[in-house]
Every structure is written in structure tokens, then in C-alpha cells.
Amino acid sequence: MRSLLDLLDQPEILSILFSLIAILVVVSLYRQFLSPWTATSKRELVLPPSPPKLPIIGNLHKVGSQPHRSLYSLAQQHGSLMLLHFGHVPVLVVSSSGGAREIMKTHDLTFANRPKVSNTEKLLYDGKDVSQAPYGEYWRQMRSISVLHLLSSKRVHSYCAVRQEEMALAIQRIENLCSSALPVNLSEVFSTVTNDIICRVALGRKYSEGTKFQKLLSEFGELLGVINIGDYIPWLAWISHVNGWNSRTDRVAKELDSFFDGVVDEHIDRYEKGCHDINVGIKTEEDQRDFVDVLLEIQRENTVGFPIDRVSIKAIILDMFAAGTDTTYTVLEWAMTELLRHPEIMKELQKEIRHVAGDKSDVSEDDLDEMHYLKAVIKETLRLHTPIPLLVPRISTKDVKINGYDIAQGTRVLINAWAIGRDPSSWERPEDFFPERFLNSSIDFKGHHFELIPFGSGRRICPGIQFAMKINELFLANLVHKFDWSLPGGANDKDLDMSESFGITIHRKSPLIAIGTPCFCH
Numbered sequence: 001m002r003s004l005l006d007l008l009d010q011p012e013i014l015s016i017l018f019s020l021i022a023i024l025v026v027v028s029l030y031r032q033f034l035s036p037w038t039a040t041s042k043r044e045l046v047l048p049p050s051p052p053k054l055p056i057i058g059n060l061h062k063v064g065s066q067p068h069r070s071l072y073s074l075a076q077q078h079g080s081l082m083l084l085h086f087g088h089v090p091v092l093v094v095s096s097s098g099g100a101r102e103i104m105k106t107h108d109l110t111f112a113n114r115p116k117v118s119n120t121e122k123l124l125y126d127g128k129d130v131s132q133a134p135y136g137e138y139w140r141q142m143r144s145i146s147v148l149h150l151l152s153s154k155r156v157h158s159y160c161a162v163r164q165e166e167m168a169l170a171i172q173r174i175e176n177l178c179s180s181a182l183p184v185n186l187s188e189v190f191s192t193v194t195n196d197i198i199c200r201v202a203l204g205r206k207y208s209e210g211t212k213f214q215k216l217l218s219e220f221g222e223l224l225g226v227i228n229i230g231d232y233i234p235w236l237a238w239i240s241h242v243n244g245w246n247s248r249t250d251r252v253a254k255e256l257d258s259f260f261d262g263v264v265d266e267h268i269d270r271y272e273k274g275c276h277d278i279n280v281g282i283k284t285e286e287d288q289r290d291f292v293d294v295l296l297e298i299q300r301e302n303t304v305g306f307p308i309d310r311v312s313i314k315a316i317i318l319d320m321f322a323a324g325t326d327t328t329y330t331v332l333e334w335a336m337t338e339l340l341r342h343p344e345i346m347k348e349l350q351k352e353i354r355h356v357a358g359d360k361s362d363v364s365e366d367d368l369d370e371m372h373y374l375k376a377v378i379k380e381t382l383r384l385h386t387p388i389p390l391l392v393p394r395i396s397t398k399d400v401k402i403n404g405y406d407i408a409q410g411t412r413v414l415i416n417a418w419a420i421g422r423d424p425s426s427w428e429r430p431e432d433f434f435p436e437r438f439l440n441s442s443i444d445f446k447g448h449h450f451e452l453i454p455f456g457s458g459r460r461i462c463p464g465i466q467f468a469m470k471i472n473e474l475f476l477a478n479l480v481h482k483f484d485w486s487l488p489g490g491a492n493d494k495d496l497d498m499s500e501s502f503g504i505t506i507h508r509k510s511p512l513i514a515i516g517t518p519c520f521c522h
């Protein structure tokens with residue numbers, strides 16, 4: 001003690017001590033008032049559990065090529081609300097129905113925005129479409145135009161004839177193959193039918209370059225699923241140049257853009273020539289125009305209160321294809337896969353459909369209301385094979401507390417709907433394909449039951465649910481009504497390859513090939 005007092009007597013030592021105290025005061029004031037967390041000091045923040053991270057890349061190495069599966073495994077160890085870091089970017093991963101409710105219901109407004117990533121900026125016209133548009137007036141107007149003129153129940157009902165015609169053509173193609181005892185590439189049939197229906201109602205006609213367009217769309221879906229390292233670690237952005245992702249993204253964006261330019265020009269030409277009635281797509285009593293005609297009219301008459309340019313028109317049409325084709329046909333693909341793996345469920349479904357349809361050779365849309373087992377099969381498919389397993393990412397627009405955890409403004413949110421669909425606290429025998437679970441249950445997929453959210457929920461819920469479901473129900477019903485199905489070469493149904501593709505929408509990695517035998521029971 002004595003020697004300490006002696007030391008304090010020396011003026012140099014005293015001045016060093018005062019400087020140290022001053023530094024400590026400044027640092028603690030900074031931490032209190034100027035650190036990024038303004039409301040609370042970092043010490044008091046309660047953050048969700050996080051797996052250990054590596055320097056620079058954070059947890060990116062844990063994501064892998066099947067993010068819904070790797071994030072599911074991580075959540076088993078770290079919990080259903082888990083904070084990861086992709087490079088320097090915080091990412092909240094939600095894997096429980098309760099957490100999803102917090103994000104998409106309790107705090108829906110806070111999470112109503114989408115994060116900006118370079119792939120979607122390039123591929124989706126820099127957020128001028130509906131799905132990536134920032135939450136606000138532009139998004140509201142674009143979404144309501146799409147709903148009013150394409151996706152509302154009334155509109156969807158008015159395309160009934162288009163669906164029936166396209167389904168009849170597809171069934172005819174299958175019958176031709178079956179009569180020559182040839183296997184049917186069901187994946188291709190499903191994708192063509194969905195694409196043709198959307199083409200006819202949105203663009204007014206089918207396009208002969210349809211196959212090329214379909215290929216482009218599937219490449220587009222794959223690119224949307226790519227994690228671009230530069231979005232998370234900007235100084236590593238050069239990697240996407242070297243590995244070719246950037247040039248591939250640019251090429252796909254350019255080719256799709258020139259396709260849609262052609263479509264818009266064709267519609268403008270037709271309007272200028274005064275041929276409003278040569279539309280071969282939809283013929284409803286009240287309106288013979290297709291969706292592009294409607295968008296061009298809105299542009300000409302400036303009815304939304306702000307100018308809509310050509311880019312907005314192309315973006316909104318692309319959205320309908322991008323969001324509507326792959327997602328819809330993959331449900332058919334996985335439903336038929338599961339039915340082929342479970343012949344007893346296939347038989348039960350055929351029994352219901354053949355009972356309701358009676359002697360009729362085709363199932364009509366009016367028959368569908370009575371087909372409860374069919375609806376259960378589709379729900380079970382959406383639960384186990386959620387088409388967009390991580391939904392479409394959201395971002396928090398302000399600091400918020402979720403289940404007691406502090407979530408900072410700018411945190412990206414991935415909702416693992418695929419994991420929620422197999423959460424044992426919500427589902428018995430979660431890994432089994434068991435449609436009966438829905439027969440006496442009120443659980444639906446329209447965004448109110450957070451155990452089953454394949455279409456999301458809240459303000460940004462998918463507006464295409466009815467559009468997709470009508471196609472899926474009608475086509476699946478007719479397919480199993482008209483044919484008995486088996487695997488080629490007498491393969492065992494349990495051997496069916498179940499590998500998943502890579503991308504934002506998860507479909508089968510290998511196409512679904514099956515043998516159809518026409519059923520003459522009607």
C-alpha cells in the first residue's frame with residue numbers, strides 16, 4: 001500500500017492513470033449510447049442460440065446444397081429459433097409453427113419486406129415484380145392488379161375451359177403412349193400442362209418455343225436458389241465471376257427478357273391493328289383480353305395513379321411464371337411419386353374418384369368438391385414435399401423481440417416450412433405419407449394454421465393458391481381416374497428414387513417415369 005501511494009505521488013504516473021480512466025469512460029459511454037444496438041447495451045441483449053461460426057464466412061459452410069435439410073438438422077441441436085451468420089449478415093432461421101406465427105402474424109408488418117440479393121435483382125427486374133418489390137404502394141398496386149385480373153376466385157373460375165382443354169390434350173398424349181405400351185414421363189407432362197395453362201391465361205396463347213421457355217424457367221428457379229457469396233462477403237464477390245454463376249444469371253435474365261419483349265410487342269401490334277378479338281387464350285363472356293392486354297391498358301390509361309412502364313409489365317408477367325409454374329407442377333410430381341410408393345393409398349383415392357365421377361369419362365371441376373380424400377392427398381403432399389421449403393425470405397425493418405429474443409433490424413428470416421411440416425410436436429408419424437390425418441382435421445394451407453404453411457402467410461402470402469390448387473386437383477383426379485399406374489420394368493415402389501433437385505423450388509431430381517394402363521371401369 002505504501003509503495004502504491006509513493007507511486008501516485010509521481011506526476012508522470014498520475015497523468016498516465018488519468019488518461020487510462022478517461023479512455024475507459026469514453027469506451028463505456030460509446031458502448032452505452034453509440035453502439036449499433038441503441039436501445040439496450042449489447043450485454044443485455046438476449047440473442048437466439050447460434051451454432052459456432054467461422055471467421056469471415058460465419059455459418060455459410062453449414063448450409064450445403066439442400067439448405068432445408070441442413071438447417072433442419074442444425075435446428076435439432078440449437079432450437080427452433082436460431083441465429084446464423086452468412087458472412088456478416090444475421091439470418092434468423094425459424095423451424096416451429098409458433099415462431100412462424102410470430103413472424104407472419106404477430107409481427108407481420110415488421111417482416112413484410114424482402115431482402116435484396118443480387119440474383120433476384122438481376123433475374124426479377126430489380127424488384128419491380130410482386131414477389132421482390134419492397135413493401136409499399138408499388139407492391140400493393142402490383143399485387144392487387146395480379147389478383148384482380150388473374151388470380152381471384154372469379155378469374156380462376158373463368159379459366160375452367162382452358163384447364164379442361166389442356167388436361168384433355170395431356171390425357172390424349174398419355175393414352176397414345178399407353179396404347180404403344182410406352183412409359184410416360186409424368187414430370188414432363190405436368191410441367192407442360194402447367195406452363196401451357198399459364199401461357200394461355202396470362203399471355204393469350206401457347207408459345208411454340210414452349211420447351212425452350214420451360215427450360216429457361218427451370219434454370220431460372222435453380223439460379224434463384226443459389227447463395228451468391230458476394231451478397232454476404234462483398235470482397236469475395238469475384239468468386240461468382242470465376243465460377244460462372246454471374247454470366248449464367250446474366251444470360252438467363254437476358255433470354256427471358258427478350259422472350260417477354262416479344263410477347264409485349266405482339267400484344268401492342270395486335271392492339272394497334274385493332275384486332276382485340278383474335279385472342280385464342282381465354283374466352284370468358286365478359287372479357288376476351290388476356291393478362292398482358294389488361295396490363296397494357298392500365299399503362300395506357302394510367303389507372304393506378306403512377307406510371308407503369310414496360311419493365312413493370314415484363315416483371316409482373318415473369319412473376320406469374322416464375323412463382324406459378326414450377327411450384328404447381330412439383331405438387332403433381334410428388335403426389336404421384338407418393339401414390340406410386342403407396343399402392344393402398346392410390347387404390348383408396350381411385351375408389352373415391354371413381355365413386356364420385358360415376359359413369360363419366362372425365363372428372364369435372366364440379367366433382368372436386370366431393371373429393372375429400374383427394375384434397376387430403378394434396379395436403380399431405382404439400383406437408384412432406386413443401387414446394388418452396390424455406391418460403392421466400394423476409395427481412396426485419398426494425399429491432400423486435402421474438403419469443404423473448406432480440407432480433408435486430410436488417411436480420412434476414414428463413415422460415416423452414418419443410419421442417420415445420422415434420423415437427424413431431426404437431427404431427428404424429430411425421431415422416432409417413434398418411435393423408436388420413438387430414439380427413440377429420442380442420443387444418444388447411446391458407447395461412448391460418450402455422451403447422452402447414454406451404455404458401456406462407458400474412459400480407460405476403462401467395463396470391464396464387466386457388467390458381468394452383470384447381471390445376472392440381474383436376475389433373476390428379478383425372479390421371480388416377482383414367483389409368484392404373486405402375487413403375488416401369490416391374491420396379492419395386494419402395495425403390496423409387498426420391499432425390500431432390502437443387503433450387504428455390506424442390507422437385508424430383510430425376511423425372512418421374514411410370515406406366516399407365518387405361519382403366520375401362522367407367
Ligand code: HEM
Binds near residue numbers: 457
Ligand atoms: C403449389 C403452388 C404454389 C406454392 C407452393 C407457392 C408458394 C409461395 C410462397 C411460399 C410464397 C411466399 C409467401 C410468403 O412470403 O409468405 C409465394 C409468393 C407468391 N406467389 Fe406463390 N406459390 C404457388 C403458386 C403460385 C401461382 C400459381 C402463382 C401465380 C400464377 C403464384 C404467385 C405468387 C406471387 C406473385 C407471390 C409473391 C407475393 C408477395 O410477395 O406479395 N404462386 N408463393
